Amino acid sequence: MAKGTVTPMAGMFSVEEAQRAAQKMQELISEEEKRLQQLKDFIADNNSLINLVRKLPDELHHDIMVPFGKAAFFPGRLIHTNEFLVLLGEGYHAERTAKQTIDILKRRGKALESNYNALKMEVQNHKFEASKFDDMAAEVAEGLVEITEEYVEENSAEAASVSDTPGFSEANNMKVVSDSDDDFSRIMSRMDELEREELAAESNVECFDGEEIGNDSNYQHSLDAKNLEVMEPPQWPKEKNAITEALSRKSHEAEGVTDWLTMQLGALKGGPAPKGATLPGKAVQHNAAEFNHKEKALLLPEVKEGVSPVPRPKKEVGVPASKSETSNRESFTGSIVEHTSHVGTNAFTGSVVEHPSNVGTNVKERATSSSQAFTGSIVEHSHNLGTDGRVEATSSSQAHCWTSMSNTGIHSDDEEMAYYWTGE
Amino acid sequence: MDSKIHEKVKQYEGFIDGRLKPDLVKAIAERDKVFEQQKIFSDLRKNIQNLEKHSVTSLTTLVNLGSEVYMQAEVPDTRTIFVDIGLGFHVEFTWSEAINYIKLREEKLARQIEEYTQLIASVKAHIKMVCEGIRELLHLQAEPSY
Numbered sequence: 001m002a003k004g005t006v007t008p009m010a011g012m013f014s015v016e017e018a019q020r021a022a023q024k025m026q027e028l029i030s031e032e033e034k035r036l037q038q039l040k041d042f043i044a045d046n047n048s049l050i051n052l053v054r055k056l057p058d059e060l061h062h063d064i065m066v067p068f069g070k071a072a073f074f075p076g077r078l079i080h081t082n083e084f085l086v087l088l089g090e091g092y093h094a095e096r097t098a099k100q101t102i103d104i105l106k107r108r109g110k111a112l113e114s115n116y117n118a119l120k121m122e123v124q125n126h127k128f129e130a131s132k133f134d135d136m137a138a139e140v141a142e143g144l145v146e147i148t149e150e151y152v153e154e155n156s157a158e159a160a161s162v163s164d165t166p167g168f169s170e171a172n173n174m175k176v177v178s179d180s181d182d183d184f185s186r187i188m189s190r191m192d193e194l195e196r197e198e199l200a201a202e203s204n205v206e207c208f209d210g211e212e213i214g215n216d217s218n219y220q221h222s223l224d225a226k227n228l229e230v231m232e233p234p235q236w237p238k239e240k241n242a243i244t245e246a247l248s249r250k251s252h253e254a255e256g257v258t259d260w261l262t263m264q265l266g267a268l269k270g271g272p273a274p275k276g277a278t279l280p281g282k283a284v285q286h287n288a289a290e291f292n293h294k295e296k297a298l299l300l301p302e303v304k305e306g307v308s309p310v311p312r313p314k315k316e317v318g319v320p321a322s323k324s325e326t327s328n329r330e331s332f333t334g335s336i337v338e339h340t341s342h343v344g345t346n347a348f349t350g351s352v353v354e355h356p357s358n359v360g361t362n363v364k365e366r367a368t369s370s371s372q373a374f375t376g377s378i379v380e381h382s383h384n385l386g387t388d389g390r391v392e393a394t395s396s397s398q399a400h401c402w403t404s405m406s407n408t409g410i411h412s413d414d415e416e417m418a419y420y421w422t423g424e
Numbered sequence: 425m426d427s428k429i430h431e432k433v434k435q436y437e438g439f440i441d442g443r444l445k446p447d448l449v450k451a452i453a454e455r456d457k458v459f460e461q462q463k464i465f466s467d468l469r470k471n472i473q474n475l476e477k478h479s480v481t482s483l484t485t486l487v488n489l490g491s492e493v494y495m496q497a498e499v500p501d502t503r504t505i506f507v508d509i510g511l512g513f514h515v516e517f518t519w520s521e522a523i524n525y526i527k528l529r530e531e532k533l534a535r536q537i538e539e540y541t542q543l544i545a546s547v548k549a550h551i552k553m554v555c556e557g558i559r560e561l562l563h564l565q566a567e568p569s570y
Contacts, residue, residue, distance in 0.1 A: 049489065066485055069464060069471065072506060072522070074499045076498055078497050080495070083495070085494035087492035
């Protein structure tokens with residue numbers, strides 16, 4: 001059984017604290033808005049003064065009521081209508097003509113405006129923070145629970161045998177995609193799509209989610225992105241993997257899957273025209289088997305590389321295996337969840353949960369790794385998970401650190417996927 | 425018994441903080457405003473007396489156009505002066521009439537200040553009384569422990 005702890009979010013941030021924080025932000029915001037209003041008034045005054053100074057030299061004299069203290073007036077006249085005495089600060093005055101005075105006032109107005117704009121940005125930032133606090137308070141009130149489990153690696157052999165057993169026996173298990181025909185056909189169709197996307201995306205390589213990972217990886221990502229849009233429901237589990245892979249890749253610079261993909265493409269490019277050739281198939285199957293290792297290979301700190309030779313996965317098998325001994329999860333920040341029809345789903349903290357149709361209640365354990373690096377969660381509800389999926393999905397979403405940066409907006413028909421991701 | 429006393433103490437303290445102290449603050453603020461007015465009129469009076477003494481007929485001043493931008497202004501005839509008598513009215517006075525008026529005004533203001541001072545004193549007395557009450561309760565509380 002996976003060891004894990006369930007900590008209610010209310011334990012981490014109490015409802016009152018969250019609300020108090022939100023309240024404090026509100027007060028801060030209201031103060032700043034007052035200052036903002038003040039600055040606006042200053043600017044308005046400045047502008048009206050500019051207009052006045054512009055009009056005064058039109059006449060030689062102006063008849064006015066000259067104030068004498070705060071409570072008395074003398075009737076009198078304004079004379080020397082082109083001479084203005086401007087206070088420069090620190091007790092210094094400058095006698096200037098109307099035009100020069102207008103210039104001075106305009107410069108003052110510019111300074112005021114820049115202050116005003118800066119303050120406005122501040123207010124916007126604080127408003128955003130306040131809304132975040134509100135959300136957090138709401139979530140805590142709902143009774144969200146954070147589940148953390150240790151990440152235990154498992155190799156393919158075990159996974160293959162385990163894949164038949166209901167439920168997870170280990171956290172973060174990525175069940176091996178066995179060499180079933182289903183997988184193969186899926187992978188093949190995926191290959192087709194990749195090929196298509198490759199051709200289509202040749203000219204417009206765009207950064208997947210705006211994060212820079214490197215040309216090849218970007219390319220892959222753009223492919224993935226397009227794949228997501230193009231894919232059909234049967235492809236869904238695969239695509240989900242791609243999504244998670246892409247995302248985890250992006251965030252954590254794991255190159256395992258990228259390599260796998262580039263490998264596939266390389267195989268496609270180098271291989272014979274017929275896609276149904278055994279070479280890609282073999283590579284696919286082989287890679288499918290290696291896929292989980294690749295996912296585990298996310299631990300590998302190597303940065304993404306370009307197209308890697310096919311034999312590479314073999315090499316990597318050993319490495320992840322060894323690495324998997326160590327169950328420290330500093331580098332692991334996402335998990336790629338791949339599911340065959342009879343396999344359960346693995347998840348990292350706030351795992352990406354893929355639920356094939358017959359997983360049902362098996363998908364119970366949310367393998368949340370205690371990776372320090374990961375602080376987001378990908379929550380996926382599938383229609384056939386029923387309540388279980390729902391519960392875990394909500395419970396595994398952690399909102400204490402998320403940015404909208406890597407929100408790819410991926411969505412499939414039936415599921416909602418909420419992506420919470422840190423920019424790590 | 426203890427709990428009831430604690431409750432009462434809390435109640436008294438709440439009353440002080442919630443009602444009496446804000447009253448005090450408000451009264452002091454109003455009185456300060458009246459002080460200001462008084463100062464303004466007293467300054468005006470002194471100025472007019474000055475003018476009278478030196479028989480100043482015309483003067484030039486610097487008029488604030490706003491944001492500390494000044495312009496020269498000339499007062500050719502200083503014999504009449506318009507004084508603010510309240511409610512947005514300004515009345516044309518000669519110097520002696522103005523001085524008269526200002527004297528009356530100052531007296532009125534002094535009376536107002538006196539009223540406010542009394543109000544402030546009564547609020548302070550209330551606060552003191554409630555404090556005493558709390559102290560008594562606590563003393564009675566402490567006695568049995570002797």
